[in-house]
Amino acid sequence: xxxxxxxxxxxxxxxxxxxxxxxxxxxxxxxxxxxxxxxxxxxxxxxxxxxxxxxxxxxxxxxxxxxxxxxxxxxxxxxxxxxxxxxxxxxxxxxxxxxxxxxxxxxxxxxxxxxxxxxxxxxxxxxxxxxxxxxxxxxxxxxxxxxxxxxxxxxxxxxxxxxxxxxxxxxxxxxxxxxxxxxxxxxxxxxxxxxxxxxxxxxxxxxxxxxxxxxxxxxxxxxxxxxxxxxxxxxxxxxxxxxxxxxxxxxxxxxxxxxxxxxxxxxxxxxxxxxxxxxxxxxxxxxxxxxxxxxxxxxxxxxxxxxxxxxxxxxxxxxxxxxxxxxxxxxxxxxxxxxxxxxxxxxxxxxxxxxxxxxxxxxxxxxxxxxxxxxxxxxxxxxxxxxxxxxxxxxxxxxxxxxxxxxxxxxxxxxxxxxxxxxxxxxxxxxxxxxxxxxxxxxxxxxxxxxxxxxxxxxxxxxxxxxxxxxxxxxxxxxxxxxxxxxxxxxxxxxxxxxxxxxxxxxxxxxxxxxxxxxxxxxxxxxxxxxxxxxxxxxxxxxxxxx
Amino acid sequence: xxxxxxxxxxxxxxxxxxxxxxxxxxxxxxxxxxxxxxxxxxxxxxxxxxxxxxxxxxxxxxxxxxxxxxxxxxxxxxxxxxxxxxxxxxxxxxxxxxxxxxxxxxxxxxxxxxxxxxxxxxxxxxxxxxxxxxxxxxxxxxxxxxxxxxxxxxxxxxxxxxxxxxxxxxxxxxxxxxxxxxxxxxxxxxxxxxxxxxxxxxxxxxxxxxxxxxxxxxxxxxxxxxxxxxxxxxxxxxxxxxxxxxxxxxxxxxxxxxxxxxxxxxxxxxxxxxxxxxxxxxxxxxxxxxxxxxxxxxxxxxxxxx
Numbered sequence: 001x002x003x004x005x006x007x008x009x010x011x012x013x014x015x016x017x018x019x020x021x022x023x024x025x026x027x028x029x030x031x032x033x034x035x036x037x038x039x040x041x042x043x044x045x046x047x048x049x050x051x052x053x054x055x056x057x058x059x060x061x062x063x064x065x066x067x068x069x070x071x072x073x074x075x076x077x078x079x080x081x082x083x084x085x086x087x088x089x090x091x092x093x094x095x096x097x098x099x100x101x102x103x104x105x106x107x108x109x110x111x112x113x114x115x116x117x118x119x120x121x122x123x124x125x126x127x128x129x130x131x132x133x134x135x136x137x138x139x140x141x142x143x144x145x146x147x148x149x150x151x152x153x154x155x156x157x158x159x160x161x162x163x164x165x166x167x168x169x170x171x172x173x174x175x176x177x178x179x180x181x182x183x184x185x186x187x188x189x190x191x192x193x194x195x196x197x198x199x200x201x202x203x204x205x206x207x208x209x210x211x212x213x214x215x216x217x218x219x220x221x222x223x224x225x226x227x228x229x230x231x232x233x234x235x236x237x238x239x240x241x242x243x244x245x246x247x248x249x250x251x252x253x254x255x256x257x258x259x260x261x262x263x264x265x266x267x268x269x270x271x272x273x274x275x276x277x278x279x280x281x282x283x284x285x286x287x288x289x290x291x292x293x294x295x296x297x298x299x300x301x302x303x304x305x306x307x308x309x310x311x312x313x314x315x316x317x318x319x320x321x322x323x324x325x326x327x328x329x330x331x332x333x334x335x336x337x338x339x340x341x342x343x344x345x346x347x348x349x350x351x352x353x354x355x356x357x358x359x360x361x362x363x364x365x366x367x368x369x370x371x372x373x374x375x376x377x378x379x380x381x382x383x384x385x386x387x388x389x390x391x392x393x394x395x396x397x398x399x400x401x402x403x404x405x406x407x408x409x410x411x412x413x414x415x416x417x418x419x420x421x422x423x424x425x426x427x428x429x430x431x432x433x434x435x436x437x438x439x440x441x442x443x444x445x446x447x448x449x450x451x452x453x454x455x456x457x458x459x460x461x462x463x464x465x466x467x468x469x470x471x472x473x474x475x476x477x478x479x480x481x482x483x484x485x486x487x488x489x490x491x492x493x494x495x496x497x498x499x500x501x502x503x504x505x506x507x508x509x510x511x512x513x514x515x516x517x518x519x520x521x522x523x524x525x526x527x528x529x530x531x532x533x534x535x536x537x538x539x540x541x542x543x544x545x546x547x
Numbered sequence: 548x549x550x551x552x553x554x555x556x557x558x559x560x561x562x563x564x565x566x567x568x569x570x571x572x573x574x575x576x577x578x579x580x581x582x583x584x585x586x587x588x589x590x591x592x593x594x595x596x597x598x599x600x601x602x603x604x605x606x607x608x609x610x611x612x613x614x615x616x617x618x619x620x621x622x623x624x625x626x627x628x629x630x631x632x633x634x635x636x637x638x639x640x641x642x643x644x645x646x647x648x649x650x651x652x653x654x655x656x657x658x659x660x661x662x663x664x665x666x667x668x669x670x671x672x673x674x675x676x677x678x679x680x681x682x683x684x685x686x687x688x689x690x691x692x693x694x695x696x697x698x699x700x701x702x703x704x705x706x707x708x709x710x711x712x713x714x715x716x717x718x719x720x721x722x723x724x725x726x727x728x729x730x731x732x733x734x735x736x737x738x739x740x741x742x743x744x745x746x747x748x749x750x751x752x753x754x755x756x757x758x759x760x761x762x763x764x765x766x767x768x769x770x771x772x773x774x775x776x777x778x779x780x781x782x783x784x785x786x787x788x789x790x791x792x793x794x795x796x797x798x799x800x801x802x803x804x805x806x807x808x809x810x811x812x813x814x815x816x817x818x819x820x821x822x823x824x825x826x827x828x829x830x831x832x833x834x835x836x837x838x839x840x841x842x843x844x845x846x847x848x849x850x851x852x853x
Contacts, residue, residue, distance in 0.1 A: 045811050048630045056587055129597040134587025136594055149593055203631055219632075219640040220803035221714060245713070247801040251696070252712045255704050259711065412579025412816045419583070437589070447588050457580065457595060459588050 029235035030523060030540065037543035038241035039263040039521070041536075042248040042256070046220055049203030052188035053126040053133040059266060061185065062533040063244070066225065066237070068188035068208030071100050071119065071167075072179050076533075076540045077526030079345065079439035081179050085114065085189060085209065095174030095480030100182075102165040106232045108191045109213040116161035121192045124148070124155045135186030138437070141175040174478035176488055180438035183532075211237040211539040221246060225538070238523075238542035254516070258283075263518040263543075264528075266535055271385060274330045277516065288515045290529025291343035293436035295336055295444070298378075298393060298506040299418065299427045299462040306376075307425060311368035313503035316426075317354035318361035319400045325392050326509050329385050333509035339444050339496050341510040343531060345485075346441030346492040353500060353507070361400045373401020379417050379424040381431035382408040389508075390428050418461035427461050433511075434459075439531055441492035445473050449499055464504035469495055520545045555840070559833045566829040567619070570822055571612050579816045585628050602628075615822070624826075625819040627812075634823040638805055642827075644714060645804030648727065648797070649789050651720045653782060655728025656735055661775065663732065664739020668774075669766065671744060679736065686733030691792055695726040695799035712801040723800040727792050731785055735778060743774040776846040783839025790828040 043059045050060055052068045073084035083089060086100040106114045126133045127148045139145055143158025158170040171178065181187060194207040206214055211233065212225035223244040227237055245262070253265035254273055269277050269287070277283045300307040300316060307313055322335035337353025340346055365373065378397075380390035390406045397404045404426065409417070411432055417423035436443045447453040451470050453460030476491035499505075515528040515535055523541040530537040582599045590598075599605045603614060618625060624634035660683075667679040702722060703711040709718050746752065747770055755765045793806030801807075805824050812820035 045814075046630065046808070049632075051631070054631060129594065130601070132585060132598050132601065134585065135589060137587075137589035137591050140591070149591070149597070151597070200626065200631055219637065220644075220808065245801070247797075247803050247807055248712060249799060249801065252699065252799070252801060255699070256711045259704070261711070410579065411814070412577070412581075412584065415583060416578045416580055419580075434588075452591075455592055457583055457592065 030238075030542070033235075033238045033523065033540075033542040034544065034546050035238055035542075036240050037238075037546040038243065039239060039518075039541075039543060040243045040245060040261070041264045041266050042245045042253040042262050043266040044247065044249055044253075046246055047223055047244065050206040050214065050223075051203030052185045052190065052206075052208070053122075053131050053135065054203055055185060056134045058534065059244075062530075062535065062538060063223070063225070064185045064188065064206075065210070065533055066212045066242075066538045067206050067210040067214065068185070068190065069106075069210055070183050070185075070188045071102075072183035074183060074439075074532045076537050077524060077530050079343070079531050081183065084183070085119075086182075089179075091480055095176070095478060096171045098169040098171070098178055098182075099162070100167050100169075102167065103232060104165060106209050107230050108194070108209055109207045109228060110191060110194060111230075112191060112193075114189055114191070114209050115164040116167040117164070118189050118191060119167045120156075120159045120161045122189045123159050123187065125190065125195065126186050127156060128154065133186060135184065135437075138181050138184060138186055141171045141173055141178065141181075143170045143172050145172075173474075174480045176477045176480045176485075177438070177440050177442050178480075180440050180443075184438055212242065215241075233539075237539045239538070242538055257516065257518060260518065263521055264536060265516060268535070269514055269516050271330070271332075274332065274514075278330075283516070286517050286519060288513075288517065288525045288528040290513045290515075290526065291341065291531070292511050292513045292529075293341050293344055293439060293531055294433055294511045295339055295341050296333070296433045296508045296511065297336070297339070297429050298508060299424075299429065300504060300506070301421075301425050301461070301463050302502075302504050303421060303463045304425050306368065306370060306374055309368045310502060311364045312370065313506075314354060315361040315364040315368070315400060316397065316402070317503050317506045318357045318364070319402070320393060320396050320506050320508060321356050322508055323356070325389055328388060328392060329509075332514060333511045336507035336510045338500055338507055339449065339505060340441055340492075341436075344436065344439060344441060344444070346489040346496070348493040348497060351493075351497055351500070354503075358399055365400055365402075370401070373403060375403045375405070376425045377407055378404040378426045378428060379407045379409065379414050380428040381411050381414050383411075383431055386428060386430040389430055393428060393508075415459075418459070419457040421456065421463060424461065428508075429461075435534075441489060441496070442473065442477055445492075445495065449504065462504035464499070464502065466499075466502065469498060552841075555837055559837060562833055563826065563829055567616070567822070567826055568612065570825045571615060572608070574818050574821060575608050575611070577816065581628050581816045581818055584816055619826075624823040627817050627820050629812075629815050629817045630820075634819045637808060637820065638823055638827055641803055641805045641808050644802060645793055645797070645806060647720065648723055648793060648802055648804055649786070651724030652727035652731065652789060652792075653785065655724045656731030656785075657779075657782075659728060660732035660735025661739050661778070663736035664778075665743060665766075665771070667736065667740040668743030668747065671740075676740075680740070683733040683736040686729045686736075688733075689729065691726055691730060691795045692799060694729055695723070695796055698722045698726055699799070712799075714801070714803050719800075719802075723796050723802050726796050726799070727789060730792065731788065735781075738778050738781065739774065742778055743770060746770050746774040749773075779846070781839070783835040783837075783842070786835035787832040790832060 047059050049055050050064055050067060052064045055064050069085045071086040072081055074080055075082050085103055085106060087103050089098060089100045091098055102116060108114055125131055127136050127139050127145060129151055142156050144156040147153035148156055160168045162168050191207055195202045198205045204217060211228055211231050213228045215226040216224040225242040227240045250265060250267040250270040256262045257265055300313050302308055326333050326335055338348060338351050378390055380386045387408045394404050394406055415432060418427050434448055447459045449464060451465035454463045454465040472495050476488050479488040513529045517528060520543045521541060522544040527537040527540050582595055582604055586595045586598055627634055663679050663683060667676045670676045699722060703709045709722050713719050755769050793804055794810050797804045797806035798810055809824040
């Protein structure tokens with residue numbers, strides 16, 4: 001058994017020698033932060049549920065993180081893992097057993113202490129098919145998962161509560177992403193008695209160990225969070241109260257922000273008002289820009305002629321004028337040349353990809369036997385700006401002779417077409433594009449580029465399946481030792497480079513996040529574009545006008 | 548009367564049944580797969596099938612519809628796929644807001660429409676009449692989304708008289724009611740004008756004038772009550788128009804009614820909510836029409852219930 005000091009995944013040699021979990025640097029709270037005050041956030045859509053096993057959308061993702069905690073978390077504003085409800089952890093040399101030591105004295109909002117049994121219960125619950133969790137698949141590497149998923153067992157045989165403060169996970173394979181999996185919302189810890197009390201309505205009566213607790217939920221109108229005075233992380237949260245106002249159009253939210261009625265419009269700056277905001281120095285100063293674990297891409301169905309020919313796919317890659325598309329969306333993105341976004345570990349900075357080159361694209365197309373181009377279909381989601389982007393792609397393709405007709409459909413219909421092997425020759429992914437569930441390069445592979453996703457109803461819309469790369473991916477994910485994480489990232493870079501040689505996608509851009517906040521909001525900028533807490537990190541921000 | 552009511556009730560039930568069947572069939576034929584939406588991107592095919600089975604979506608259409616119908620008859624509209632709450636609870640929690648907005652809209656359209664129609668009839672043929680009729684035409688044709696945002700910008704953002712969207716006080720109610728009311732006001736102005744002109748031509752109006760009654764007394768005591776009744780009887784039919792309008796207006800103003808609920812459900816293919824809101828709306832429209840028909844003969848004895 002080796003012990004890895006979890007807070008510093010770079011695992012300093014000194015700490016390894018000491019073999020203890022020392023006080024963690026990230027426990028330090030922003031010394032400038034002021035305590036107290038209330039803020040208002042707006043959203044357009046209803047918050048579906050605050051059940052960590054189920055919630056999987058833009059609004060509730062960060063809310064759930066503030067109500068519940070997991071064994072692991074990330075340092076605020078970064079993608080750096082740290083233990084959270086766990087105090088420390090150990091990984092066996094074969095990478096198949098993870099043992100977590102839990103913090104003592106962590107209390108649920110109902111006052112009861114959280115123990116290892118709660119962790120086990122929460123994982124049994126999220127993997128149980130009756131829960132219908134969209135995140136159940138993340139736990140596939142835990143021993144006994146298949147039996148639970150098939151309804152043959154109620155409990156994961158690979159999860160054992162050794163004692164009230166120790167929980168052990170046995171995996172069927174070494175899984176380098178497991179610590180990330182212990183940080184996603186789906187693994188957050190829930191108290192059994194409250195889940196049983198509310199049944200299917202637990203999502204409307206959430207009880208966790210998080211920094212805030214739910215104070216009020218008026219359906220369709222507002223949700224109010226109140227500071228959890230017993231939060232185990234001393235000094236957090238800074239705010240006393242957060243009010244989420246629901247049903248506010250982004251444009252109305254912006255007007256209200258300008259009048260000082262709200263603090264953060266959760267859905268961001270509406271596209272129609274973007275230039276106006278950015279041209280006003282006063283407002284621009286309150287915009288925080290950050291990367292996002294997102295890539296927008298064009299898929300080409302590798303099983304449908306003529307896209308079964310790699311030269312055609314490469315030609316498409318060279319034909320797309322990404323700079324123009326980025327300009328078209330007011331520079332709210334950066335051009336992409338590979339599947340991974342720049343802020344993702346494993347992003348290959350040296351990789352140049354396919355440069356925009358119409359002549360070369362035409363030559364490649366001729367080599368592939370289509371000197372005069374061909375006719376095809378491009379599917380895209382029907383909400384702005386996606387039809388406009390699809391038109392730009394259509395024009396770029398026309399320049400090399402490819403006549404693409406645009407099928408502009410509702411999101412669910414595009415997803416359905418992509419999941420049908422003969423459904424869509426090309427899809428522009430905008431509006432449905434991949435945003436990572438956790439900051440690890442593997443998360444961009446399996447469901448969208450691996451063989452596992454190339455199934456009817458899957459998300460691998462290019463139907464690209466390279467068994468060799470699947471094996472390499474499995475190999476990379478078996479490198480569990482955090483000390484070798486750089487090697488592992490290199491392995492992943494190589495996998496994505498090979499994918500780009502096969503060109504099942506034409507990556508177009510990586511969206512940037514632009515968070516607009518009121519003048520009274522305080523805290524480091526990276527809290528407002530936190531890669532994990534989308535849109536903002538509610539636990540760590542504060543207001544400047546209290547006391 | 549009783550026989551008429553019985554017949555109309557049976558007709559109404561058949562209409563509702565038809566609406567439920569057609570909506571259910573359309574949603575069934577939709578190429579989008581709700582199970583995929585629930586299961587998420589990381590789900591294995593097994594998980595997807597499991598959820599499909601639990602929701603009964605692996606059953607043939609007729610079986611699914613039958614299950615829905617039998618549950619519906621016991622008042623159960625099912626559970627939302629995305630929100631995982633009872634659809635009845637979601638609708639009930641939002642219905643008061645929509646009803647309030649509807650009352651506000653009716654008051655607005657009557658106040659504006661009837662006034663405009665009255666003035667136009669009295670000033671018939673003048674430029675005032677023409678201006679009012681053009682205005683009513685604009686009111687009928689203007690898209691509610693644009694009207695809503697325009698009112699919001701002028702009266703809430705610029706002048707600050709009303710809050711910028713939201714719900715809670717009478718001040719919140721004014722702008723969304725006005726947005727909905729402007730559409731109906733156009734109709735009412737035209738109907739009121741022709742109804743009033745019709746009345747003003749009647750013999751008893753000439754008699755009243757011959758008696759030497761003051762102009763105000765003629766208009767408000769004799770003409771108005773006769774002209775207004777057939778117009779007011781149209782309110783029941785308005786409900787159908789409102790049901791379409793609330794989807795847009797509630798979204799613009801952040802009004803927490805069932806229109807907003809429907810709009811979100813459509814975007815997320817949340818079939819139980821779409822079904823529930825459609826049925827509730829259909830019920831409201833059928834009820835509105837029924838009431839209008841029942842009230843009509845009391846207002847105008849020439850109409851008989853048969």
